[in-house]
Amino acid sequence: MTYLGEGYTLRSWLSTHDHKRIALLFAISITAFFFIGGAAAAFMRLELATPAGDLVSDDTYNRLFTAHGVIMVWLFLIPSIPNVLGNFLVPMMIGARDLAFPRLNLASWYVYMAGGILVLGALISGGVDTGWTFYTPFSTMFSDSHVVLTLAGVFVLGVSSIMSGLNFIVTVHTLRAPGMTWFRLPLFVWAIYATSIILVLATPVLGMTLTLVAIERVLGVGIFDPALGGDPLLFQHLFWFYSHPAVYIMLLPAMGVASEIIPCFARKRIFSYRFMAYAIIAIAALGFLVWGHHMFVSGQSAYASIVFSLLSFLVAIPSAVKVFNWTATLYKGRITLSAPMLYAWGFVGLFTIGGITGLYLASLALDVHLTDTYFVIAHFHYIMVGGSVMAYLGGIHFWWPKATGRLYPEMWARVSAVLVFVGFNLTFFPQYLLGYQGMPRRYHAYPAEFTLLNVFSSCGAAVLAIGYLLPLVYLTWSLLRGAAAGDNPWRATGLEWQTPSPPPKHNFEDTPVVEAGPYEYEGART
Amino acid sequence: MSAGIAGQFRSRAAEADAARFGLWIFLATEVLFFGPLFMGYVYGRMHLGDAFAAASRHTDVTIGTLNTAVLLTSSFTMAMAAEARRAGARAARGLLAATALLGCAFLALKGFEYHAEWREHLVPGASFAFDAAHARGAEIFYYLYFAMTGVHAVHLTVGIAIVIGFAVRFDRANAGHVEIAGLYWHFVDAIWIFLYPMLYLVGRAG
Ligand code: HEM
Ligand SMILES: [Cu+2]
Numbered sequence: 001m002t003y004l005g006e007g008y009t010l011r012s013w014l015s016t017h018d019h020k021r022i023a024l025l026f027a028i029s030i031t032a033f034f035f036i037g038g039a040a041a042a043f044m045r046l047e048l049a050t051p052a053g054d055l056v057s058d059d060t061y062n063r064l065f066t067a068h069g070v071i072m073v074w075l076f077l078i079p080s081i082p083n084v085l086g087n088f089l090v091p092m093m094i095g096a097r098d099l100a101f102p103r104l105n106l107a108s109w110y111v112y113m114a115g116g117i118l119v120l121g122a123l124i125s126g127g128v129d130t131g132w133t134f135y136t137p138f139s140t141m142f143s144d145s146h147v148v149l150t151l152a153g154v155f156v157l158g159v160s161s162i163m164s165g166l167n168f169i170v171t172v173h174t175l176r177a178p179g180m181t182w183f184r185l186p187l188f189v190w191a192i193y194a195t196s197i198i199l200v201l202a203t204p205v206l207g208m209t210l211t212l213v214a215i216e217r218v219l220g221v222g223i224f225d226p227a228l229g230g231d232p233l234l235f236q237h238l239f240w241f242y243s244h245p246a247v248y249i250m251l252l253p254a255m256g257v258a259s260e261i262i263p264c265f266a267r268k269r270i271f272s273y274r275f276m277a278y279a280i281i282a283i284a285a286l287g288f289l290v291w292g293h294h295m296f297v298s299g300q301s302a303y304a305s306i307v308f309s310l311l312s313f314l315v316a317i318p319s320a321v322k323v324f325n326w327t328a329t330l331y332k333g334r335i336t337l338s339a340p341m342l343y344a345w346g347f348v349g350l351f352t353i354g355g356i357t358g359l360y361l362a363s364l365a366l367d368v369h370l371t372d373t374y375f376v377i378a379h380f381h382y383i384m385v386g387g388s389v390m391a392y393l394g395g396i397h398f399w400w401p402k403a404t405g406r407l408y409p410e411m412w413a414r415v416s417a418v419l420v421f422v423g424f425n426l427t428f429f430p431q432y433l434l435g436y437q438g439m440p441r442r443y444h445a446y447p448a449e450f451t452l453l454n455v456f457s458s459c460g461a462a463v464l465a466i467g468y469l470l471p472l473v474y475l476t477w478s479l480l481r482g483a484a485a486g487d488n489p490w491r492a493t494g495l496e497w498q499t500p501s502p503p504p505k506h507n508f509e510d511t512p513v514v515e516a517g518p519y520e521y522e523g524a525r526t
Numbered sequence: 527m528s529a530g531i532a533g534q535f536r537s538r539a540a541e542a543d544a545a546r547f548g549l550w551i552f553l554a555t556e557v558l559f560f561g562p563l564f565m566g567y568v569y570g571r572m573h574l575g576d577a578f579a580a581a582s583r584h585t586d587v588t589i590g591t592l593n594t595a596v597l598l599t600s601s602f603t604m605a606m607a608a609e610a611r612r613a614g615a616r617a618a619r620g621l622l623a624a625t626a627l628l629g630c631a632f633l634a635l636k637g638f639e640y641h642a643e644w645r646e647h648l649v650p651g652a653s654f655a656f657d658a659a660h661a662r663g664a665e666i667f668y669y670l671y672f673a674m675t676g677v678h679a680v681h682l683t684v685g686i687a688i689v690i691g692f693a694v695r696f697d698r699a700n701a702g703h704v705e706i707a708g709l710y711w712h713f714v715d716a717i718w719i720f721l722y723p724m725l726y727l728v729g730r731a732g
Contacts, residue, residue, distance in 0.1 A: 091534075096534055097533055097534040098533065098534040099534070100534065100535075100544045100548065101544075101548065102532075102534070162555055166548055166551045166552060166555070167548075169547075169551055170544050170547050170548045170551065173544075173547060174535075174540055174543055174544040174547065175534060175535070175544075200551055200554065200555050201554075201555075201558060202558075203555070204555045204556070204558035204559035204561070205558050205559075205561050205562055207559060208559050208560070208561065208562040208563060209562045211673075212562060212563075212566065212673070215669070215673060216669075219650050219651045219669065220650075220651065220652075221650040221651070221654075221665050221666060221669045222662075222666060223566045223569075223666060223669065223670075228662060228665075228666075229573075229574060229662045229663060229666060230666065231569060231573075234565065234566065234569055238562050238565065506533065511536075
């Protein structure tokens with residue numbers, strides 16, 4: 001019997017301890033939040049389609065981008081790949097029957113939902129206007145919106161992250177099947193492992209920082225408020241100590257997904273496996289040392305800025321290692337341009353552009369010009385949306401047959417991958433140009449000279465929206481009507497493919513014994 | 527999960543290892559959770575040193591010291607309980623109860639202290655009162671004082687609940703469980719060892 005057939009009642013789902021079912025619970029809720037956050041983006045792009053601020057007021061616009069940012073970062077990007085794909089795959093990829101703490105895993109979903117409801121509650125009761133960064137002293141002194149409720153929601157979401165991260169770390173350490181040595185772990189597992197370490201090290205700091213903001217707001221005493229003897233820079237340091245590594249929480253899992261898809265559809269071993277693993281660790285470690293590049297214009301000391309600038313450049317090295325190794329894996333491969341592969345290529349391309357423009361921002365002098373312009377918006381959407389969301393969709397398509405036992409219509413899936421890629425570039429590339437020309441972010445109106453590029457961007461957003469909605473349609477269709485997938489439709493290696501699709505409750509009939517590395521494709525010359 | 531081991535583990539030892547490892551990671555996150563408070567404190571000592579010293583002299587050092595002693599004793603009984611449980615001794619039950627009792631004593635003393643501070647207008651907010659020269663810095667000090675001791679008290683309360691749970695349903699608590707509860711208890715204790723000098727002793731010497 002498959003894990004899907006272990007009971008059909010709502011109750012059997014809401015009380016399950018099976019990591020695969022919990023992954024599906026996360027998938028459903030995260031998708032819902034994604035579209036709520038997307039609706040806010042749609043309103044913003046609609047407003048920005050004309051230079052006049054005529055659709056929504058400036059105040060409403062502030063609330064929209066905050067809602068969009070908060071939802072996308074904490075309810076979508078951070079949990080998406082780890083909690084959906086990671087939950088489903090990590091135990092199967094290491095040959096385990098479940099995560100180490102199944103009840104903790106279920107609890108982390110409930111906590112996630114509680115956090116999501118608090119955030120939605122804040123939105124429904126009027127919204128927040130601080131931006132997702134909650135900068136003090138605005139958030140503590142001046143903002144007239146539901147800051148404390150939102151902070152509570154984000155805090156609770158952080159608790160859920162910590163629970164998941166802890167669970168993954170312990171699982172990878174203690175539940176690997178016989179023969180599954182550290183250097184036989186699939187790179188996806190490496191990525192989730194490194195991500196979990198970041199989750200566990202960075203999230204508590206965010207939690208307490210947000211608590212301090214809430215207390216300060218309620219009691220009116222200053223840790224951060226300069227008028228009361230506090231220091232707003234302290235807030236920024238603490239906030240970015242979490243939030244820069246958070247970018248890697250979003251990105252490393254995406255890199256892991258690409259590293260599974262690319263060798264499979266190039267039918268080749270991944271190029272330089274060990275360096276790929278080391279690069280993951282290096283990125284995770286360096287990620288903790290660069291937060292100050294968000295504060296170049298904040299008034300921190302010039303020496304601090306110089307050091308942070310140099311350290312930020314260092315992150316480019318392991319990132320480039322990864323891009324070159326994916327490219328080398330493709331070289332002379334027998335390539336199939338399936339839907340997951342298209343998404344993975346999209347990921348590599350967009351991540352590269354986003355990463356290179358990140359170097360612009362890490363350069364002190366340039367950043368002074370580009371800070372708080374649309375250049376920054378374009379940069380982080382390339383990294384977070386182009387990177388994470390692309391890889392997430394690629395992963396969903398790649399492992400869909402494993403999770404559901406069904407195939408989806410390949411043609412439609414390719415169409416959606418292309419639409420997302422084209423729509424994405426049309427939306428966000430003009431924003432680099434806008435930012436370079438000096439259009440500031442977080443305004444609901446702009447001078448008429450910026451109109452043309454903004455119209456491009458808004459049209460692109462419409463294309464992108466179709467690209468995102470399409471999979472919802474054909475994947476639902478596939479659930480009901482899709483052809484049977486068989487156990488391993490892509491002829492992929494990796495333990496998760498050696499068990500039936502969909503897998504039985506405990507993943508494997510017998511615990512597998514591992515005798516080789518993860519990417520033994522018969523393939524082309526290496 | 528009372529009988530046997532959870533399905534995903536190959537042995538009881540592996541299960542115990544996982545639990546212990548999980549708790550260590552959890553404790554690491556707890557240290558980091560206190561991190562911003564410590565950062566805020568360091569900032570205050572650097573920039574508002576005089577006010578912090580003055581405010582610290584206002585804390586009730588007698589209760590603070592007494593509480594330190596109570597908590598250290600409780601760590602001792604907890605360690606004894608874990609040791610006894612490993613040997614299978616029934617005595618462990620009494621030791622767990624003693625630990626919980628000492629924890630409650632700590633909270634009670636803390637409650638007295640809070641109450642006195644409330645009456646002296648040392649709780650930050652509208653009616654905070656302190657000698658004018660240091661009022662602003664002292665308010666920040668007391669803000670940190672309540673945040674730190676408050677979070678600590680919440681942790682201790684959780685610890686007491688766990689220990690009472692094990693004392694009441696003793697048959698459910700195997701040696702591994704008690705050991706892990708002990709780890710948590712010692713951690714809460716260790717946090718206090720930092721808070722005590724930071725909050726009570728600054729500016730008292732000389
Ligand atoms: C569907 C296409 C999308 C469009 C059209 C869009 C548009 C926008 C716009 C107009 C802003 C505000 C810029 C400003 O004035 O500061 C923004 C901010 C932001 N977006 Fe998106 N976005 C999209 C998708 C996403 C996705 C999928 C994510 C993450 C998964 C995301 C994450 C963010 C974040 C974190 C912010 C910062 C919010 C803030 O400034 O507080 N966006 N986006
Ligand atoms: Cu950063």
